[in-house]
Amino acid sequence: MNRWLMKSEPDVFSIDDLRRVRVEPWNGVRNYQARNFIRQMHKGDGVLIYHSSCAVPGVAGLATVANAPYPDPTQFDPRSEYFDPGSDRGNPRWTLVDVRFQSKLKRVITLEEIKALPKLGDFALTRRGNRLSVLPVTAAQWEMILGLE
């Protein structure tokens, strides 16, 4: 099993929204590095749901990857904000997975706390200029972060 962190702006789609809908197609990722991580996902992989661009950024809940990666349908929808006229139906440019709610943490584990972990090691979330919306988490990082709850 691989482990990932996926960002969402809680004002747009929060862990409470995911709990309500149970399974959500994680569409709209339009960054090649993030897409390449999505393509490495497998059904059952663990996901940290991270709240970004909000008062207290941090990990808010747990989810799992619900299925194998498949083409993001919004790239072919001219009415979608994620429409990509340059994407070829024979070779779709953008990929997504569905994300299944697992649990909401009792409290948000904040970015500040995560940054302060002494043995966190190299982690895309705390690297300079952190902008990736989907990024890998090692087993050790996963344990350390959830150990803060």
Next chain:
DNA sequence: GCCAACGTTGGC
């Protein structure tokens, strides 16, 4: 292939 301009992300 270079690089300036531009747009976006995201913490603060």
Next chain:
DNA sequence: GCCAACGTTGGC
């Protein structure tokens, strides 16, 4: 709202 970081675009 500000601004640093950084990805993308497009002219050359």
